[in-house]
Amino acid sequence: MTRQSVAKFGLGQIVRHRDAAFRGVVIDIDPSYAGDPAETGEASPDQPYYQVLAIGPDGGFVAYTAESALEHDPELSALSVEAERRWFTVDARGRHAPLAHAIH
Secondary structure: OOOOOOOOOOOOOOOEEEOOOOOEEEEEOOOOOOOOHHHHHOOOOOEEEEEEEEEEEEEEEEEEEEEEHEEEEHHHOOOOOOHHHHHHHEOOOEEEEEEOOOOO
């Protein structure tokens, strides 16, 4: 039987990593780990995995992260206005999406 999971976070949502202390925006979601399950370490491969565009003082990077390692980030001000303009479109509800993708 195939197990289906529902993603806790959506495209354009700002999240933070519980351990690595980075903040970022969800730019893609896989229903489960897209690589070799042995590479996930302690994280279960049978949960959603997110590509998160993290913005830091030295620029940005994309992290591929298990849902269990992420939490909602209520501090939307983590992104500067300059970073928002450079990387995202923002809708009236404050959801962020990469410039190349429309917000649904």
